[in-house]
Amino acid sequence: MSLSEPVRSGRVAAPQLVVRSQPVEGVAKQLIDHLPAEGGLSWVRRGDGHIGWGVAARLDVAGGNRFTEAVLWWQELVGAAVVRDEIGVPGSGLVCFGSFGFTDEDPGELVVPEVIVGRRGGTTWVTTISPASLAAPPDLVTHEAHPVYDVTFADGARSGTDWSSIVADAIKRITSGELDKVVLARDLIAIAEQPIDLRWPLRRLAEAYPNCWTFSVDGLIGATPELLVRREKGLITSRVLAGTIRRTGDDAHDLALAASLARSSKDLEEHEFAVRSVADALKPHCKSMNVPETPFVLHLPNVMHLATDVAGVANNGASALGLAAALHPSAAVCGTPTPVARDLIGEIEGMERGRFSGPVGWMDAAGDGEWCIALRCGQADPTDPRRMRLFAGAGIVAGSDPTAELAETNAKLVPMRDALGD
Numbered sequence: 001m002s003l004s005e006p007v008r009s010g011r012v013a014a015p016q017l018v019v020r021s022q023p024v025e026g027v028a029k030q031l032i033d034h035l036p037a038e039g040g041l042s043w044v045r046r047g048d049g050h051i052g053w054g055v056a057a058r059l060d061v062a063g064g065n066r067f068t069e070a071v072l073w074w075q076e077l078v079g080a081a082v083v084r085d086e087i088g089v090p091g092s093g094l095v096c097f098g099s100f101g102f103t104d105e106d107p108g109e110l111v112v113p114e115v116i117v118g119r120r121g122g123t124t125w126v127t128t129i130s131p132a133s134l135a136a137p138p139d140l141v142t143h144e145a146h147p148v149y150d151v152t153f154a155d156g157a158r159s160g161t162d163w164s165s166i167v168a169d170a171i172k173r174i175t176s177g178e179l180d181k182v183v184l185a186r187d188l189i190a191i192a193e194q195p196i197d198l199r200w201p202l203r204r205l206a207e208a209y210p211n212c213w214t215f216s217v218d219g220l221i222g223a224t225p226e227l228l229v230r231r232e233k234g235l236i237t238s239r240v241l242a243g244t245i246r247r248t249g250d251d252a253h254d255l256a257l258a259a260s261l262a263r264s265s266k267d268l269e270e271h272e273f274a275v276r277s278v279a280d281a282l283k284p285h286c287k288s289m290n291v292p293e294t295p296f297v298l299h300l301p302n303v304m305h306l307a308t309d310v311a312g313v314a315n316n317g318a319s320a321l322g323l324a325a326a327l328h329p330s331a332a333v334c335g336t337p338t339p340v341a342r343d344l345i346g347e348i349e350g351m352e353r354g355r356f357s358g359p360v361g362w363m364d365a366a367g368d369g370e371w372c373i374a375l376r377c378g379q380a381d382p383t384d385p386r387r388m389r390l391f392a393g394a395g396i397v398a399g400s401d402p403t404a405e406l407a408e409t410n411a412k413l414v415p416m417r418d419a420l421g422d
């Protein structure tokens, strides 16, 4: 293998990368505008973040050891890299983007781009990463994405009606005492007239959902509100979401709905399971932790969620990805107890989630980074660029109503549907 070829397997030694981050002028307000048509990587929130393109190194993983393999590969890569970082903020220097499947069998990957353009506060930078020698930074140009026209939507693995009866089945299993909570998902197929330029929906997501993390990794794009874990200089944080109500567009009515969500015993129960699972998984990695007793209501343009921000001080060197591995799958996307919920999903959900509801994010050379849960997202069809699979799920507990859960998944599909619509 030549030195300039991207590395695709953990069994192959990580290449020695030469990395340089330096200040740059002329970065567009919307980082996504710099992405080339193919292979764009994105992690953007409120205008900050970083985007990248090209492949300097890549690891594909699946199976029970996928997270361990990825953590080891990253350590090896970082250990061998020659880094000159003139910026020194989270996201500068050597950075990988990644996403992982919901189940051990669903493939995931870490990608180290050749070029990263980043912004944090008023600082903007460009990072070049090359397996051979120091690469010159590119001239920054912006691109116009091709609009997506005439999208139609079709049922995915299940129709809405079939999915509701699966939910009814799950409620029976919960009532009979088999488990406390399960998160069930469905998919919808978007079909465009022309190949979909992923930058088009990506840019619209970043504009419409500035408080979400707008991501793009290897054909999976979305704007997720749920932070599985952030590790930054020894501080660990997680934003747990569970318990949802649709917004109506009428502010006064939405406020009344937010108040009813905060009092809903069904949603509070569903939320408590999710917070417990995150707090229990983080506990061994924290010397002190703050787990608020009462959730707040997070307002998004399409829905409102019960939300809890968990924070802790790290007591060991576990990287952001190591922590994500400990947390995944949280009860926000799987259920309680985890093994029973995971089996029930496999038994009755009737579709492959792929990387939907798995960790998606980035990590730097210090092991700091952010991993969110891949929600409110779509997967480009690798065999037909005119098609995408969109996903949404909902937490089912004893007090759930199948019709209301179907409506909740429809509300969660709105960001991707709108982003693709004309």
Ligand SMILES: C=C(O[C@@H]1C=C(C(=O)O)C=C[C@H]1O)C(=O)O
Pocket: 183, 185, 226, 241, 242, 243, 244, 305, 332, 333, 375, 376, 391, 392, 393, 394, 395, 396, 412
């Ligand atoms: C599964 C999804 O969302 C999860 C389930 C929620 C719920 O059931 O209330 C809320 C936020 C997420 O943790 C999704 O968006 O597809």
